[in-house]
Amino acid sequence: MKFNSNGLFISFEGPEASGKSTQIKLLAYFLKKNKIPFLITREPGGTKIAEKLRRIILDKKANITATEEILLLMSARMNHINNIIKPALKEGKIVISDRFADSTFVYQGHVNKYGMKKTIDLHRILLNNFLPIKTFLFILPVNQIIKRLKKRNVTNKYDKIDTSFHKNVINGYMKLSKNKRRFIFIDALNSTNEINDKIVKSINNLILK
Numbered sequence: 001m002k003f004n005s006n007g008l009f010i011s012f013e014g015p016e017a018s019g020k021s022t023q024i025k026l027l028a029y030f031l032k033k034n035k036i037p038f039l040i041t042r043e044p045g046g047t048k049i050a051e052k053l054r055r056i057i058l059d060k061k062a063n064i065t066a067t068e069e070i071l072l073l074m075s076a077r078m079n080h081i082n083n084i085i086k087p088a089l090k091e092g093k094i095v096i097s098d099r100f101a102d103s104t105f106v107y108q109g110h111v112n113k114y115g116m117k118k119t120i121d122l123h124r125i126l127l128n129n130f131l132p133i134k135t136f137l138f139i140l141p142v143n144q145i146i147k148r149l150k151k152r153n154v155t156n157k158y159d160k161i162d163t164s165f166h167k168n169v170i171n172g173y174m175k176l177s178k179n180k181r182r183f184i185f186i187d188a189l190n191s192t193n194e195i196n197d198k199i200v201k202s203i204n205n206l207i208l209k
């Protein structure tokens with residue numbers, strides 16, 4: 001299999017419980033089986049410092065403003081890019097991140113009303129507009145999100161059972177992804193195997209390019 005020696009940076013995005021982590025696990029299984037070098041990481045987090053910041057950012061009791069949260073997220077992200085993502089890409093790996101900058105554009109920019117454009121502008125200025133080559137965007141109707149969340153424990157402040165919150169998240173992702181070729185839409189109602197097939201096909205196309 002021909003492999004792009006510059007590495008590939010790919011992110012998984014979408015609302016809570018849309019199946020991102022499930023699909024990353026299945027993709028990892030495929031990459032391992034085919035001996036394709038890869039690295040799986042997540043945001044907020046990915047490094048020791050960024051994981052510490054994650055705890056603060058996702059703390060249900062933390063009393064911080066949207067702006068303060070954005071600054072923490074962006075410093076965590078810079079640390080993650082410099083210490084984990086860029087080195088792995090340099091080694092030619094496929095780097096897969098469970099959430100990345102788009103989550104900040106949607107959750108802090110759109111949902112928490114800091115402003116999506118302002119958040120994207122900050123990313124451009126502070127993080128040199130570092131973005132994945134492709135982003136799998138999982139779309140799931142809000143009633144299904146609530147149904148799936150009820151089955152698992154609420155673990156952080158964005159995991160809450162709140163219909164209007166999740167609708168707002170979905171609207172944010174729709175606005176962000178409109179007319180952008182970077183996004184590959186995933187119908188999260190499909191079976192895990194069907195979704196895995198679609199993702200593997202997309203990855204194969206990217207590798208063979």
Ligand SMILES: Nc1ncnc2c1ncn2[C@@H]1O[C@H](COP(=O)(O)OP(=O)(O)O)[C@@H](O)[C@H]1O
Nearest residue numbers: 016017018019020021022023148188190191192
């Ligand atoms: N395609 C699917 N169909 C039905 N349920 C799914 C599917 N993918 C994942 N799930 C279930 O939905 C829940 C959330 O999945 P998860 O991968 O943790 O989502 P996320 O990482 O996006 O929050 C889990 O209980 C998982 O088993």
Ligand SMILES: [Mg+2]
Nearest residue numbers: 020021022098
């Ligand atoms: Mg997850």
